[in-house]
Amino acid sequence: MAQHRIKYAGINDEAEGTYGAGWAQPLDWKRCSGLHNYLVETSGRNMTSQQTTWWDAYGDEISLDQPVAKTLHPNVLKLLMSAYAHRDEVEAPFFWNITSIPSPHEMFFNGLNEAFRQLDKPEQQWFDSGYDELDEGEPLTDGESEPMSDEEETPEDAEDELDAGPLDLENHRFITLYTNVAVLSEEKPVGLVYDQKAQSAAFIVAKSDIPAAFGRFSKKWMPLECYIDAWHGLVDRGKIVGTDGGKWKMHAAYGTWSSPQQRDDGIVALVRVL
Numbered sequence: 001m002a003q004h005r006i007k008y009a010g011i012n013d014e015a016e017g018t019y020g021a022g023w024a025q026p027l028d029w030k031r032c033s034g035l036h037n038y039l040v041e042t043s044g045r046n047m048t049s050q051q052t053t054w055w056d057a058y059g060d061e062i063s064l065d066q067p068v069a070k071t072l073h074p075n076v077l078k079l080l081m082s083a084y085a086h087r088d089e090v091e092a093p094f095f096w097n098i099t100s101i102p103s104p105h106e107m108f109f110n111g112l113n114e115a116f117r118q119l120d121k122p123e124q125q126w127f128d129s130g131y132d133e134l135d136e137g138e139p140l141t142d143g144e145s146e147p148m149s150d151e152e153e154t155p156e157d158a159e160d161e162l163d164a165g166p167l168d169l170e171n172h173r174f175i176t177l178y179t180n181v182a183v184l185s186e187e188k189p190v191g192l193v194y195d196q197k198a199q200s201a202a203f204i205v206a207k208s209d210i211p212a213a214f215g216r217f218s219k220k221w222m223p224l225e226c227y228i229d230a231w232h233g234l235v236d237r238g239k240i241v242g243t244d245g246g247k248w249k250m251h252a253a254y255g256t257w258s259s260p261q262q263r264d265d266g267i268v269a270l271v272r273v274l
Contacts, residue, residue: 027199028225029079035228036083039095042235042242054101057085071108071172073196095231096240096249098191099179110190112174115210127214128197169197177224180205192227201227237265 040051058080072080086100094100116124167173173196180191180203190204202220204213213220234240243249 025199025223027073027075027079027194028223029075029082032224032228033079033082035225035232039228039231039235040084040086052085053081054083054085055081058104071168072104072175073167073199075199076175076194076196093181093247094178096234097181098231099181101177102179107175107177108172110174110176110193110204111188111207111210112190112193112204112213113171116173116214117170119214123214167196173197177201192224194224195221200224203227 037051080101083101086094116127119127174193175196176191177194178192180189188207190207190210192201192203194201198221200221201224202213202222204210204220231240235242241249
């Protein structure tokens with residue numbers, strides 16, 4: 001698991017060298033699935049020896065010869081083939097107020113594709129200007145991870161089957177990978193969305209926040225692993241804790257919102273300043 005965490009020299013004292021996020025690179029699906037799966041494993045849920053993947057759970061709905069499969073980038077499909085499925089979202093969501101990867105037909109119901117089409121052409125071009133465009137049909141790559149061997153393919157011979165050709169980015173550019181369920185009003189929630197063209201992610205709380213995500217001062221968009229790693233950071237610092245039955249809760253439910261780890265970090269920082 002440690003090899004998947006994001007480390008920066010000068011920030012992680014225990015880090016040997018650096019292992020940063022894959023900025024301006026294709027999706028590092030192996031790293032993201034490792035972070036995703038470890039959250040499932042450490043949540044307190046009863047794990048089986050052969051844990052079901054998202055692909056196993058929804059394969060009948062998204063067989064590779066179906067149109068919906070051709071709306072997803074090959075690297076995204078690889079992530080779905082290796083990330084654990086989680087369907088007990090009512091009793092025990094995937095993470096604190098976050099539900100796991102939705103069904104294939106729910107991924108696009110986030111309002112972002114429609115909102116982006118309504119932008120003026122200059123606004124669309126400005127939003128895209130910050131990225132080095134990645135070929136939607138390029139061969140699968142793993143970012144910072146080593147390529148998978150043939151023995152690791154899931155399903156068998158998926159490498160050839162995943163050549164889905166150019167994606168319809170006008171209608172299927174933005175997909176929801178994790179849904180936010182912590183909304184303080186009757187607004188429709190969104191969650192962690194993924195841009196299949198720029199191959200970056202942003203957490204959008206509700207549909208009313210979508211315009212800001214495309215705004216000129218938006219700093220939301222970053223590699224997907226940054227967000228999943230940040231959830232691990234909340235667990236590391238004791239702000240989110242796992243409970244029996246696999247349900248995550250805020251540390252505040254057991255006392256103050258600040259955690260003992262934050263207190264210790266604050267003391268260390270103060271000593272360094274003094």
